[in-house]
Amino acid sequence: MMIEVLFFLEVLFSGLLTGTLYSLVALGFVLIFKASGVFNFAQGAMMLFAALALVGIQEMLGVHWTVAFVITVVIMIGVAWCIEKFVLGKLVNQEGIILFMATIGVTFFLDGFGQTLFGSDIKTLDIGLPQGSLDFGGIYIDSLELVAGGTAAALVIGLAVFFNKTKIGRALRAVADDHQAAMSVGISLRTIWIIVWSVAGIVGLVAGIMWGTKLGVQFSLTLLALKALPVLMLGGFTSIPGAIIGGLIIGAGEKLAEIYIGPFVGGAIENWFAYMLAMMFLLVRPQGLFGEKIIERV
């Protein structure tokens, strides 16, 4: 094969796999939006907080990472409980935009709190995930990204089963459709919210482990959450497959644009390319690829 084709494929695959990492962050957003209609800006902060907690507990207690993982899961459930208790529970029936701003408040609190507890220096996160690149017939692929891709796929299948086959999953979908109807058949809104935010926290933890292994656990991880936003816009806020496919498109598009368009305009276009791509797309289809169409009747 020609070297250009190989190079193109390498960039494409690397982009697609980075995209699955974005999808992991975006998944948390979708979960919460789907089940409670809250646009959760705090997903990035939850990811950073979970990763910080994991590393911090490993360091402080000197335990194996599996133990630290379990403790972190418990902590994230605690965080979910607190958010329901102190923030969302008080803002029931408010407009979406107010809830969105409240999650910005949660973001800032979690960022500050996590760094106060566990320190703000860059930490290395190593739980034995493979590093380095593998050679697939001339195409080099980062093995960590392969693992991340696999994890994302497993999470999506797991969540799909959870949403469609379990009793809690059905309750979640009921709540998403109509709060009042769900409550009137005996579904507790509080419990559902805590469950959803806990699941989002755990998804955040998984995303945090992947990104933390790749980049080190540090404050700039929260910026990745901003990267997940165009993924959501592209995929539609309510669709789990949308989050995955949006992630793939953004990841691949961004890498290809950086390599093939970047040199002509000065480089480093990765920061905004995803946003511009998503915005252009929204002009054509305002609800995203798989989002629910908003119908306005007068």
Place this chain on the structure above:
Amino acid sequence: MFYREAGQFKSSYKEDQAIFPILQDRIGIAVLLVAAYLVVPFVMSEYLIGAIMTPFLILALAAIGLNILTGYAGQISLGTGGFMAVGAFSAYKFATWSIALGGAEGTIPLVLTILLAGVVTAIVGIMFGIPSLRIKGFYLAVATLAAQFFIEWMLVKVGWFTNYSPSGVITAPPLEILGYLFDTPAEKYIFTLTFVAIMAWAAKNLVRSHIGRGWMAIRDMDIAAEIIGFRPLQTKLSAFAVSSFFCGVAGALWAFVHLGTVEPEAFGINRSFAILFMVIIGGMGSILGSFIGAAFITLLPIFLNNVPPLIGWNIGVDMVAHLEFMIFGVLIIFFLIVEPHGLARLWTIGKEKLRSWPFPY
């Protein structure tokens, strides 16, 4: 008692529609303005004026800008920092362009330079506001992030904006109006104050006018607003234009008056968030709230840096930064839950109380 309106009759439409119809308000504003012009520059130290008062005024102006868009027109924006950057850099381009044309004095007067920068920002704002007709709510918030990142990137990468300065830093020309040089912190403060006072007055009048009511109608229910005759496109775009104009002027002042030399990073995403917080904490849909919010957000870090050591509690610099994050977060949630109208609402409540004081009703 202090706010007793009894006996203040209005006998013409003009009086009835005055910006401050109550005598006490007129006196209050006059006292405030006199204090701001004649007392502050002489009483406060140079440090206080240069490091607190001037940035406070400029940030208040930016907060008014965002408040017009988010508080009055209901279009949430996370791109304020980007718009301020456009203002700063276009003012720089106008200033250096005029120097290049007409020697050191410049051919475009300074005030005009700053206003033109606002106009350029308004045009950029309209461009990024166009999607708002189709994209709503959260989607729009994310779309404005596109503006933030794109503008920041462009100013860093395209050398033309910084006149090919290798460091990407622009240096403002001296502040000279009709041969008078605004040099000391107090003089710069007066310069800023004049700008901010006039523009706040304009904003207050604008939101009371037909245009402002259109914004509020769109905010409250866009379909109903459309039915009663407000055109959504024009209304939304005018909100974007006016809001960006204010942010652009604030950015130009920030670069020219406050910092002197500035790089695009000064207008990053954190600046956007800080200004959004000013609007939330101060009060959405309130010009007064923009000032209170700006004061609050400017003073809180200074308070956190100075008070703990005073009471013998020594905390590190990074700890202060984290505390600041946490306090901002808690405050925002607190205000959204307890007082969605922000600090400005407290003043309204205070006014109600003063009206009937010393009797409870």
